[in-house]
Amino acid sequence: MSHQIKKHLGAIVRHNGVEFRVWAPFAKNVKLLTPYLGVFDGSNTYDMLSENDGYWSAFVKDAEVGQNYKFLIDTGNELLTKNDPRGRALTASDNGVSVVVGSDFDWGDDLFMPIPREQQIIYELHIGTFNRRDPATTGTFYDAIEKLDYLLDLGINMIEVMPVTSMAYSNGWGYNVTDVFSIENAYGGRHGLMEFVKACHMRGIGVIIDVVYNHFMSGDLWRFDGWYENDRGGIYFYNDWRGDTPWGARPDYGRAEVRQFLIDSIVMWFNEYRVDGLRLDSTAYMRNTLGYNDDPAHDVDGAWSLMQDITDVAHRIRPGSIVIAEDTSGNDYITKQRQDGGCGFDAQWGIPFPHAIRKMLGLGTSWPVDLGEQLLRAYNGDVFQRVIFSDSHDTAANGSTRITSAISPENPNSTRVRQDTIIASAITLTSPGIPMLLQGQEFLQEGAFTDWQVLEWEKTEQFAGIVKAHQDIIDLRKNTYGNTSGLLGQSVRVFHRNDQGQVFGYHRWSRGGPGDDVLVLINFGDTEYHEYHLGFPRPGEWRIRFNSSWQGYNSDFPELTPDSVSTDDSCNLAMDIPARSVLILSQDATAS
Numbered sequence: 001m002s003h004q005i006k007k008h009l010g011a012i013v014r015h016n017g018v019e020f021r022v023w024a025p026f027a028k029n030v031k032l033l034t035p036y037l038g039v040f041d042g043s044n045t046y047d048m049l050s051e052n053d054g055y056w057s058a059f060v061k062d063a064e065v066g067q068n069y070k071f072l073i074d075t076g077n078e079l080l081t082k083n084d085p086r087g088r089a090l091t092a093s094d095n096g097v098s099v100v101v102g103s104d105f106d107w108g109d110d111l112f113m114p115i116p117r118e119q120q121i122i123y124e125l126h127i128g129t130f131n132r133r134d135p136a137t138t139g140t141f142y143d144a145i146e147k148l149d150y151l152l153d154l155g156i157n158m159i160e161v162m163p164v165t166s167m168a169y170s171n172g173w174g175y176n177v178t179d180v181f182s183i184e185n186a187y188g189g190r191h192g193l194m195e196f197v198k199a200c201h202m203r204g205i206g207v208i209i210d211v212v213y214n215h216f217m218s219g220d221l222w223r224f225d226g227w228y229e230n231d232r233g234g235i236y237f238y239n240d241w242r243g244d245t246p247w248g249a250r251p252d253y254g255r256a257e258v259r260q261f262l263i264d265s266i267v268m269w270f271n272e273y274r275v276d277g278l279r280l281d282s283t284a285y286m287r288n289t290l291g292y293n294d295d296p297a298h299d300v301d302g303a304w305s306l307m308q309d310i311t312d313v314a315h316r317i318r319p320g321s322i323v324i325a326e327d328t329s330g331n332d333y334i335t336k337q338r339q340d341g342g343c344g345f346d347a348q349w350g351i352p353f354p355h356a357i358r359k360m361l362g363l364g365t366s367w368p369v370d371l372g373e374q375l376l377r378a379y380n381g382d383v384f385q386r387v388i389f390s391d392s393h394d395t396a397a398n399g400s401t402r403i404t405s406a407i408s409p410e411n412p413n414s415t416r417v418r419q420d421t422i423i424a425s426a427i428t429l430t431s432p433g434i435p436m437l438l439q440g441q442e443f444l445q446e447g448a449f450t451d452w453q454v455l456e457w458e459k460t461e462q463f464a465g466i467v468k469a470h471q472d473i474i475d476l477r478k479n480t481y482g483n484t485s486g487l488l489g490q491s492v493r494v495f496h497r498n499d500q501g502q503v504f505g506y507h508r509w510s511r512g513g514p515g516d517d518v519l520v521l522i523n524f525g526d527t528e529y530h531e532y533h534l535g536f537p538r539p540g541e542w543r544i545r546f547n548s549s550w551q552g553y554n555s556d557f558p559e560l561t562p563d564s565v566s567t568d569d570s571c572n573l574a575m576d577i578p579a580r581s582v583l584i585l586s587q588d589a590t591a592s
Contacts, residue, residue, distance in 0.1 A: 003263045003309055005256050006055055010086030010181070011069070011100045018063035018100055022071055022084065023257050025054030025235060026227035029074040032058050033081065040070060040081070040097070054257070065102040075226025083220045085236075085261065086181050088272075093166040093178070093185045105194045107274065112201035114276060114320030115157050117346065117384040118488040121429075121474055122208070122436035123156040124392060127164060127187045128171055130439055132454045138171045139454065141192035145199045150460070152203045154442060154467070155474030159200060160208040160279055160324075162393060164193060168217045173393065173451050175247070175281060177212045178219035180265045197274055206276035208322065209269055213262055214282045215248035222249070236261070242300050245285050253286070254302030259309070266310050270317040277322035278314060280345075283307060284328045293329045304343065311344035322346045324387055335385040347434055348379065350386040354395045354403075357424050360504065360524050363406050372494045375431055375506055383432030383490050390424035391438040396449035402438075404446045412446035413463075415556045419580035422469050422548045423522060426582040429473045430508065430520045432492045442470040465553040469546075476518075476545055476584055483586050484545060486510050486518040496534055501525065503577065507537055514538075515589025522582045528558060531574040541566045542585040549578035 012019040020032055032046040048056040048071075060067075068091060073080040083090065087098035131147045132139040151159070163174025166182045174184070183190045197207050216236070223234040232239040233249045236258055243249050252258045269275045284291035287303040307325075314323045325348040327334045336342025355367035356374040379385040389395075396402040404412040407420050421444060428435045438449070443459040444466055460467055476484045489510025496505035502525030508518045517537055523529065536542060543564045551559045558578050565585070567573040577583070 003260055003313065005260055006053070009055075009264070010084055010088070011067075011098070013065060013100065013102055014059070017059055017061040018067060019057065019059050020048070020069070020084075021051075021055055021057040022048070022086075023055050023235070023261075024071070024073055024225035025257075026075070027056065027073045027225040028076045030056040031072040031074075032060065033070045033072050034060075034063075035068050035097075042072075045072065063100065065100050065104075067100040068097050069100065070097050073225050077226065080224075080226060082224060083179070085179075085221055085224070086264070087179065088181055088183075088268075089190050090166055090179065090182045090185060093182070094168065096185070098182075101190060103272070105191060107194075107198060110198060110201050110274065112204070112206065112274075112276070114318075114322075115206055117322065117434060119478060120158045120206075120322070120434050121156050121477065122158045122160050122387065122434060123151055123154075123439065124160045124162070124389075124436055125439050126162045126173065126393065126449075126451070127184075128451060129454050131457070135454070138186045138452075140186070141188040141196035145196055147457075148199055148203055148205065152205065153471070155471055155478065156437075157204060158206045158208060158276070158322075160277075160436065161210060163210045163212055163281070165211075168219070169451075171452055174210065175212050176217050177215075178217050178221075180216075180261070181268060193273055201274070208277035208279055208324065209273070209275050210279045210281060211265070211269070212281045213251065214285045215245040215250055217248050238300075242289060244289055250286075250289075250300065252302075253300065253306040259302070259306055262306065263309055263313055266313050267317060270314060270321065275321075276318065277324065277346075278310075279324040279326060279349075280307070280310070281326050282328070283325040283334065283343075283345075283348075284331075291328060293331050307343040307345070308338050311346075312338065315344075324348060326351075332379045335379045335382075342380075345385075347385050347387050349392075350374070350377065350388045350433060353377075353386075353388045353428075353431075353433075354390050354392065357390045357427055358403065358406065360522075361403075361407065361420050361424065362524070363403075371427075371504065372497065372506075375492050375494065378432065378490075383492070384434055386433040387436050388428055388431055388433035389436040389438065390428045391441050391449075392436070393438065393449050396438060401448045402441065402446060404441075404444050405448070413444060415554065416580065417444065418463070418466055418554050419548065419557070421466065422553070423524070423580065423582050425470055426473050426520070426546070426548065426584070427522070429470075429477045430487055430518070430584060431506075432490065432508070435477065437470070443467050469548060469553045472546055473584070481545075483515045483543075483589050484518050484584070486512075486516045486586070489516070495519070495537065496521070501527065501529075503529070503532070505534070513590075514540075514587035517586060519585045520582065521577065521585070523577045523579060526579050528579045529577040532577050533572065533574050536567050536571045536573065538587065539567045539569055539571045540587060542587055544583055544585050546582070546584035547578075548583070549581045
């Protein structure tokens with residue numbers, strides 16, 4: 001590929017041995033280390049030859065898959081023992097050694113096709129806490145596979161997996177990355193991830209992997225071959241002010257070898273693991289040391305073009321894949337096409353969106369956001385360039401908590417919590433954008449989102465009605481019954497807003513007309529309305545497709561009994577609206 005300045009890097013399995021190649025431009029000498037009787041005592045070494053371009057190589061005859069190895073780097077002042085930066089596996093993520101891997105995984109009849117943006121329903125999932133057989137250990141890919149049928153029944157068709165590369169702490173969120181190419185052992189390693197992706201694809205579920213390129217932890221990459229400047233990180237990092245981030249050292253996006261290192265990892269995700277998309281963490285801090293727009297003094301040279309190259313490579317390898325940016329600045333150019341000066345991402349997280357929902361629910365937020373304005377937000381005029389959510393790993397942590405506990409810290413299982421959780425999820429699933437749920441929100445998981453507290457799966461039975469409500473809304477979002485196609489469209493308008501009465505309504509449509517026009521009507525307050533006057537976009541009968549006050553969702557809900565309402569010839573009507581409820585209405589599709 002065009003980004004490559006050197007091929008066959010890392011450990012390459014040949015028919016009669018293994019070829020090793022590593023970048024160490026300031027090394028005086030490099031040797032390959034292998035263990036003797038399981039111990040790296042220095043007795044088993046192989047000289048690596050300089051290729052006179054910063055790379056060193058060695059071919060070890062009869063070496064094979066499963067071989068453990070390290071590099072011994074002579075800096076001229078000291079000997080450094082380092083793992084392979086491109087190693088696909090480690091014996092242990094925190095203090096293990098590199099392992100030669102093969103490509104013998106059986107993908108079977110994996111013919112998974114990308115899901116169109118407008119049809120995607122994403123579920124953010126953390127492998128370590130999603131499901132766990134043993135409470136004393138972290139969750140694994142195999143544990144997660146056990147719950148895929150549940151997600152399929154829920155209506156999920158895309159899973160966004162929080163980072164799974166080897167990390168400094170095996171029970172962390174995964175953003176403290178130490179190795180870009182190897183998969184976290186505690187989760188099940190390389191084959192575990194492959195089994196997970198295969199199992200998802202068998203069920204028609206796509207997989208998005210969260211990746212971190214804005215910083216690395218100070219592991220083996222730090223001062224890899226001994227060289228560094230200004231007391232910083234050496235060849236893989238910026239060695240001046242551009243290296244600073246709030247979390248760790250920033251990679252040097254301007255150095256060709258580092259760019260290839262990062263882009264080759266993109267290639268790995270799509271070619272070796274067959275993922276269907278990527279989410280890049282904190283892209284604002286990739287391109288600017290303060291995470292700002294329009295701030296040339298702090299821009300990081302090379303970052304913008306690197307992100308362009310990343311999206312290009314992803315789309316070339318996997319047409320139809322989705323590449324998502326977490327860009328806190330709301331910059332349209334992140335999702336603008338490259339030929340127009342943009343980065344070419346398919347979508348970016350709608351960071352203000354959950355704060356607008358919390359504000360409407362009467363929860364404290366310092367964000368100056370308005371739900372009406374957020375509904376109308378479309379990057380570059382395309383609503384599906386935005387991923388929207390009421391909760392994410394960020395909003396449910398970092399000093400905050402899940403929306404259930406934010407509503408009622410003392411009683412996160414109360415009737416109000418159930419009502420407001422459905423409202424929050426309904427807004428997410430019916431608003432313009434690609435909706436995403438945080439693991440467990442559909443069954444009222446409470447508290448802050450941590451890297452160790454496993455989901456309480458017994459809540460799926462305790463709150464089966466709330467799970468059912470989410471299933472029903474997702475069915476409408478997908479237009480399962482052929483009468484809510486407007487939820488897949490680009491258009492939205494706020495058709496009713498009564499801030500004092502806390503009633504809010506918006507209209508979604510694609511082409512318009514019966515079966516397409518969808519109305520979402522929300523009562524955020526405690527007042528139950530009778531004969532509430534509204535103007536609808538079209539005359540006639542409107543069926544209530546979803547009514548969150550239905551007692552089938554919760555026996556304490558104040559159920560609204562009519563299943564339809566009708567306007568007069570002027571499109572006006574008077575209808576009952578339960579307290580703290582959401583209604584979704586549409587007209588029956590006409591026969592074509």
